[in-house]
Amino acid sequence: VEKEECEEGEIPRPRPRPQHPEREPQQPGEKEEDEDEQPRPIPFPRPQPRQEEEHEQREEQEWPRKEEKRGEKGSEEEDEDEDEEQDERQFPFPRPPHQKEERKQEEDEDEEQQRESEESEDSELRRHKNKNPFLFGSNRFETLFKNQYGRIRVLQRFNQRSPQLQNLRDYRILEFNSKPNTLLLPNHADADYLIVILNGTAILSLVNNDDRDSYRLQSGDALRVPSGTTYYVVNPDNNENLRLITLAIPVNKPGRFESFFLSSTEAQQSYLQGFSRNILEASYDTKFEEINKVLFSREEGQQQGEQRLQESVIVEISKEQIRALSKRAKSSSRKTISSEDKPFNLRSRDPIYSNKLGKFFEITPEKNPQLRDLDIFLSIVDMNEGALLLPHFNSKAIVILVINEGDANIELVGLKEQQQEQQQEEQPLEVRKYRAELSEQDIFVIPAGYPVVVNATSNLNFFAIGINAENNQRNFLAGSQDNVISQIPSQVQELAFPGSAQAVEKLLKNQRESYFVDAQPKKKEEGNKGRKGPLSSILRAFY
Amino acid sequence: LKVREDENNPFYLRSSNSFQTLFENQNGRIRLLQRFNKRSPQLENLRDYRIVQFQSKPNTILLPHHADADFLLFVLSGRAILTLVNNDDRDSYNLHPGDAQRIPAGTTYYLVNPHDHQNLKIIKLAIPVNKPGRYDDFFLSSTQAQQSYLQGFSHNILETSFHSEFEEINRVLLGEEEEQRQQEGVIVELSKEQIRQLSRRAKSSSRKTISSEDEPFNLRSRNPIYSNNFGKFFEITPEKNPQLRDLDIFLSSVDINEGALLLPHFNSKAIVILVINEGDANIELVGIKEQQQKQKQEEEPLEVQRYRAELSEDDVFVIPAAYPFVVNATSNLNFLAFGINAENNQRNFLAGEKDNVVRQIERQVQELAFPGSAQDVERLLKKQRESYFVDAQPQQKEEGSKGRKGPFPSILGALY
Numbered sequence: 039v040e041k042e043e044c045e046e047g048e049i050p051r052p053r054p055r056p057q058h059p060e061r062e063p064q065q066p067g068e069k070e071e072d073e074d075e076q077p078r079p080i081p082f083p084r085p086q087p088r089q090e091e092e093h094e095q096r097e098e099q100e101w102p103r104k105e106e107k108r109g110e111k112g113s114e115e116e117d118e119d120e121d122e123e124q125d126e127r128q129f130p131f132p133r134p135p136h137q138k139e140e141r142k143q144e145e146d147e148d149e150e151q152q153r154e155s156e157e158s159e160d161s162e163l164r165r166h167k168n169k170n171p172f173l174f175g176s177n178r179f180e181t182l183f184k185n186q187y188g189r190i191r192v193l194q195r196f197n198q199r200s201p202q203l204q205n206l207r208d209y210r211i212l213e214f215n216s217k218p219n220t221l222l223l224p225n226h227a228d229a230d231y232l233i234v235i236l237n238g239t240a241i242l243s244l245v246n247n248d249d250r251d252s253y254r255l256q257s258g259d260a261l262r263v264p265s266g267t268t269y270y271v272v273n274p275d276n277n278e279n280l281r282l283i284t285l286a287i288p289v290n291k292p293g294r295f296e297s298f299f300l301s302s303t304e305a306q307q308s309y310l311q312g313f314s315r316n317i318l319e320a321s322y323d324t325k326f327e328e329i330n331k332v333l334f335s336r337e338e339g340q341q342q343g344e345q346r347l348q349e350s351v352i353v354e355i356s357k358e359q360i361r362a363l364s365k366r367a368k369s370s371s372r373k374t375i376s377s378e379d380k381p382f383n384l385r386s387r388d389p390i391y392s393n394k395l396g397k398f399f400e401i402t403p404e405k406n407p408q409l410r411d412l413d414i415f416l417s418i419v420d421m422n423e424g425a426l427l428l429p430h431f432n433s434k435a436i437v438i439l440v441i442n443e444g445d446a447n448i449e450l451v452g453l454k455e456q457q458q459e460q461q462q463e464e465q466p467l468e469v470r471k472y473r474a475e476l477s478e479q480d481i482f483v484i485p486a487g488y489p490v491v492v493n494a495t496s497n498l499n500f501f502a503i504g505i506n507a508e509n510n511q512r513n514f515l516a517g518s519q520d521n522v523i524s525q526i527p528s529q530v531q532e533l534a535f536p537g538s539a540q541a542v543e544k545l546l547k548n549q550r551e552s553y554f555v556d557a558q559p560k561k562k563e564e565g566n567k568g569r570k571g572p573l574s575s576i577l578r579a580f581y
Numbered sequence: 582l583k584v585r586e587d588e589n590n591p592f593y594l595r596s597s598n599s600f601q602t603l604f605e606n607q608n609g610r611i612r613l614l615q616r617f618n619k620r621s622p623q624l625e626n627l628r629d630y631r632i633v634q635f636q637s638k639p640n641t642i643l644l645p646h647h648a649d650a651d652f653l654l655f656v657l658s659g660r661a662i663l664t665l666v667n668n669d670d671r672d673s674y675n676l677h678p679g680d681a682q683r684i685p686a687g688t689t690y691y692l693v694n695p696h697d698h699q700n701l702k703i704i705k706l707a708i709p710v711n712k713p714g715r716y717d718d719f720f721l722s723s724t725q726a727q728q729s730y731l732q733g734f735s736h737n738i739l740e741t742s743f744h745s746e747f748e749e750i751n752r753v754l755l756g757e758e759e760e761q762r763q764q765e766g767v768i769v770e771l772s773k774e775q776i777r778q779l780s781r782r783a784k785s786s787s788r789k790t791i792s793s794e795d796e797p798f799n800l801r802s803r804n805p806i807y808s809n810n811f812g813k814f815f816e817i818t819p820e821k822n823p824q825l826r827d828l829d830i831f832l833s834s835v836d837i838n839e840g841a842l843l844l845p846h847f848n849s850k851a852i853v854i855l856v857i858n859e860g861d862a863n864i865e866l867v868g869i870k871e872q873q874q875k876q877k878q879e880e881e882p883l884e885v886q887r888y889r890a891e892l893s894e895d896d897v898f899v900i901p902a903a904y905p906f907v908v909n910a911t912s913n914l915n916f917l918a919f920g921i922n923a924e925n926n927q928r929n930f931l932a933g934e935k936d937n938v939v940r941q942i943e944r945q946v947q948e949l950a951f952p953g954s955a956q957d958v959e960r961l962l963k964k965q966r967e968s969y970f971v972d973a974q975p976q977q978k979e980e981g982s983k984g985r986k987g988p989f990p991s992i993l994g995a996l997y
Contacts, residue, residue, distance in 0.1 A: 228903035247936035266849025290901040296869040301950040306883035312867025321932035332953030359945040
C-alpha cells in the first residue's frame, strides 16, 4: 500500500472477509459491511445508527394514531399531526437529504407561518401552545391502567415529541393517582424509578429476595426504587387522593420499559403465567390446578365459582388491612436527606431561594446519594399569585417541570433554527420565544442553557426534575443576586450593550429583589409614582 | 398465551447462524457473534458489547495482535498460555477452565494451546473503544490470510522508522510477494520445544485471591453462591474483583444436572448474556406482550409473552434485566453468563425456600394480589423445600415411587 491518503476500505483488513451464511429475515443488516457503507467521520458524538433510526421512526408513526384517538378538539388534532410530521422530518439531527415530499411540507409551513403572523396575538398564542415542542399537555399521556380506584399514565416519549428533546430519550415520566383506601398490587419494572409524592399519603413497600421495607410517605417525599424491586403502594388515607409522579430510567431498552405484575386481574396476566405448566409444577412442587387456584384463577377457577379475580391492578383495601400494613411502615426521616436508600423530603432543608413571593426548595446530587447515582436534582417551588421567577438559565441540567397546583405562564427563549439555504451572512440569527400557559398536570421541558421565566397566574406549586444535574448552576439575568450580567466587567458591558456601562449598571440595580419578584410592579408604581414611560422603553431595548 | 420460539425469539442467538467467522484454518477459528442491537431493538442497550469465540487445536499459537476493544476473556475448556505485551513489560499466564482475565484495549497478546491432545475453547466479551459495537484486530504478522498493520505505512515512513532499506524490512517483517515465507493464517502450529520455552515463564492464575488488579482469577476458586444436589452456581461480582468492577460486569459459571431446574427468578438490573458451554437446556423467558395500538381498549387484558428456546452448545441467549426466566437442563449442563450493568444486581427468586421475593410480600397484600387466601399462598410457597435448583419432575417421581397418584392430588383439591 503506497498511498497514505487511501480510504479505510483500501487497506485490506487484517482479517479475511468471511463468507457469511445467508441472512435471516429477522436479522436485518446483520453484517458489518452495512455499517461500513455509512462513513462515520467523527466517532463522538456519534450519529444515530440506522437501525435505531428506523425504529424510532416506526414508533413515531404510531403516535399520531394515538393522538387522533385522544385528541379532543378537531383543530388541535390537525396541529398535532402536523407537529409530529415536523418532528419526523427533522429527525435525525442533522437533517438527512430532503425528499421531495418533505420539501413540499416545508414550503407549506412557511406559507402557514406567514399567514399566522398576520393573525391576532390570541391565535398566535394558541398556535404556540400546540406547536411548542417543550410543552406536554394532559393529552400527551397514555393511560396504562384505569379503573374507579385510580389510574397509571405514562408520558409520551420525549424524543418522539421533538428531536430537540433527543437527549431525554432514556427518561420517561409516569403518573399514578389512586383513591383513598386502595392498593397498587405488587409489581416490578425493568427501569430505575425515582418516585415523588405530589399529594396525599402513601405507604410504599419495597420487597427484595431477602427483605422488605415499608415507608409512610407524605407530599414532597422522594425515594428511588431500583430496577427489579418488587413494590406496592397503599393509599391509607380515608379522604385524600394520592398522586405521585415517577421518573423512569429504563434498563434494557432506551426509553421503554414494562411493569411485571405478580397478580392476575381482569386487566392483565400474572407474569408467572408466562411459564409453562410443568415448569410451574416443578418449581412449586404442586399440581398446576392447585397453583392456578391459589395464584391465577383464570378460566379454570371460574368453575369453582368462589375465587376472586381483581378487576385491575389498583384495588380496594380494608381499613383493617391498612392498619396492619401501617404498623410496619417507617416515616421519611426528616432529619437526614443523605440516606442511601431511605425516602427524603424535598422541603426538609431551607429553601435555596426565598422571599415573600416564593420559595424554591431543592436537593442536588451532591446532597443525596440516591440522586447522585441518577445524576438528578429535585426541586419544589411555591410561588404566590402574580409573582415571577426571574429570567434565568440552568447551566447544564435539562429540567422537566411538572405543575402540581395552580396556573402559570412560561416563556422559554431558544434560537430560531436556520434554513439551510438561508444560512448566509445576511440573515440575522433570530431568537425564538416558546410560550405556554400551564395548568395542573402539564409538563414543560426546559433545555439546558435556554433562558426561562415563570409567571404564576394563580398561587402555584410546581415540581422539577433536573437531568444531568451534577454541578448545575442557575444563572439569573435579572435581580440583585446570582445575576450573571452583573458579573460582566463594565468594559465588556460597554461593548456588549448599546447603553453605557453606567446605564447598564443602573438598569440592573433597579430590581432590588432576587429570584422571585412581583410580575406587575409598574402598575403599582404607576399608581404611586407615575414612572410609566422611560423605564419600560429602556427595558425593551435591553431585552 | 403466545409463545415465541426459536426463529421469532429475539433473545435467542443460535450458534449455527448468529456467528460470523473472522478467521478459520485447520488449526482453529475465531468467530464473532452478530451485533445484539441488529438482532433486535429489544437488545439496544447491548450495542456496545460483542461476543467472540476462539477455538484452537493442540500445539498452536494465535499470533500477536491487539484490538481497539477491551476484552474479558474466559476459558471454557482446555489449557492456554496467554501472554500480554505492553511497551515495557510482558506477562504470561497458564490458564485453565474457569479462569478469567481482562485484556485492556490496545494490549498486544498471543495465545498458545500448549496441550498435546485437548482443544482450547475461549469466549471473550469485547467492549469496543472507538465505535459502539465495532472493533478491529491489528495483527503484526503478514500471513496469506491478512496483512500486517505495518504495511499500512508508506515505504519511506517505514524506512525512516526502522532506519533500514524497505527491501530489508520487507524481507524480515512482511514477506510481501514471497508467500511461501508467510504463515497461512493467524493460528499456526508450534513445536513442543517452543511450547516448553514459552511455558517456563508463565504464571498460573492465583487460586487464592480473586481480587487481583490484573492477574487472572478463577470463577470456581470460591464456594458456589447456590449449591445443592441438582446444581452449582459460581459467581464473581464487580464488588469482588477490580477487573470486573471497572467493566461493571459479573461472571457466572453454572452447572446443572440433567433433569434439574434453575428455579424461576429475575435479575434486578443486570442484562445477562448466557453462553452454553456443554449440554442442552430449555429456557423460558417471560416478557410483556407489546400491545397493538388498536387493541389498546379497556376490554383487552394485557398479556404476558413467553420466549422459549432449546439451547445447545455454543448457543447464546440474552436475559433482559427484570424479565423472569427459568432454565431446565435436559442433559448435564454447564453455562457461562456475563452480567452487564452488574453492580448491586440482585436475583429475586419466585419459587423455592430461599431468596423468594413472593414470600416477602405481606400477607394482607397477598390476600388482595392472589385469588387464594394468604394461608393458601403461604402453603403453596412452602411446598417447595429446595432452593435455587430443583428436580424438574418431582410429581412424576412421587407418583411412581410412592404410588400416591390418585388420592394425593385429590385430597389437596378437596382441602380448598
